[in-house]
Amino acid sequence: MRLIMLGPPGAGKGTQAQRLVDRHKIVQLSTGDMLRAAVKAQTPVGRKAKDIMARGELVPDAIVVAIVADRISQPDAKKGFILDGFPRTVPQAEALDAMLAGKGLKLDAVIELKVDDGILLNRIEKRAGETHARGEPVRADDNPEALKRRLAGYYAQTAPLAAYYARKGRLSSIDGMASISQVAAEIDKILSKLAGRAKAARPRGRQAGTAAAKAKPRAQAGRKRKSAKSPAKSAVRSKKASSRRRPRTAARRKRPQRA
Numbered sequence: 001m002r003l004i005m006l007g008p009p010g011a012g013k014g015t016q017a018q019r020l021v022d023r024h025k026i027v028q029l030s031t032g033d034m035l036r037a038a039v040k041a042q043t044p045v046g047r048k049a050k051d052i053m054a055r056g057e058l059v060p061d062a063i064v065v066a067i068v069a070d071r072i073s074q075p076d077a078k079k080g081f082i083l084d085g086f087p088r089t090v091p092q093a094e095a096l097d098a099m100l101a102g103k104g105l106k107l108d109a110v111i112e113l114k115v116d117d118g119i120l121l122n123r124i125e126k127r128a129g130e131t132h133a134r135g136e137p138v139r140a141d142d143n144p145e146a147l148k149r150r151l152a153g154y155y156a157q158t159a160p161l162a163a164y165y166a167r168k169g170r171l172s173s174i175d176g177m178a179s180i181s182q183v184a185a186e187i188d189k190i191l192s193k194l195a196g197r198a199k200a201a202r203p204r205g206r207q208a209g210t211a212a213a214k215a216k217p218r219a220q221a222g223r224k225r226k227s228a229k230s231p232a233k234s235a236v237r238s239k240k241a242s243s244r245r246r247p248r249t250a251a252r253r254k255r256p257q258r259a
């Protein structure tokens, strides 16, 4: 399964993606996490991204596209993945389309979490408070100033992706202001509907891959094998039977008639 979680910062993409990872045994690919790891490790990408991220602006497309291209080629992404925080611009979405097409893969769904700005600010403040309480460093961009810029960037550059994926028939939008479990249930509903549709749309030949359809060719093969073996045997059997029958008939004919 290959999914995209779309939504503004603080919408709960990461929380829901994590749950889907456990449920579907696929990997979560968060470009934000990857970039933060690069910043921490002070790699060349991390050094380029550090200040841009702290300001709440978007890292250049070429950098994130290269990171994602590399990541989805790794063996653990073969079974599927959830992209969280990518794509964030139309050129990134186009680059992703090209990446997937080059691998003969397709996107299964894009799930958009819709959340009002006021709620996002509360969530970001709460996340920063909880991180601080755990004694962990608070994200440089989890503050009202950076959030304002992140939101402005989201509406200008990322929100148009909803229309982009709606045109492709891939978009499902959910009320991201419901509880975590309600949002999770909605996502599950969407995914099982998609799975059902995919199954129904599979051509009959492909459905032959199912257990029921496999049973038919096996039965035919069985019959063939039997008849392939049997011609010689059945010829012998019928020869024996006819030779057994003929004397009996002859004997019956020769039997003297009672007076």
Ligand code: AMP
Binding pocket: 009, 031, 032, 033, 035, 052, 053, 054, 056, 057, 058, 059, 060, 061, 064, 084, 085, 086, 087, 088, 089, 092, 141, 150
């Ligand atoms: P996130 O953890 O998804 O909120 O991302 C944190 C920050 O990482 C963003 O504000 C951007 O500066 C940067 N970032 C993450 N993903 C992308 C992306 N797809 N394109 C550009 N910048 C990104």
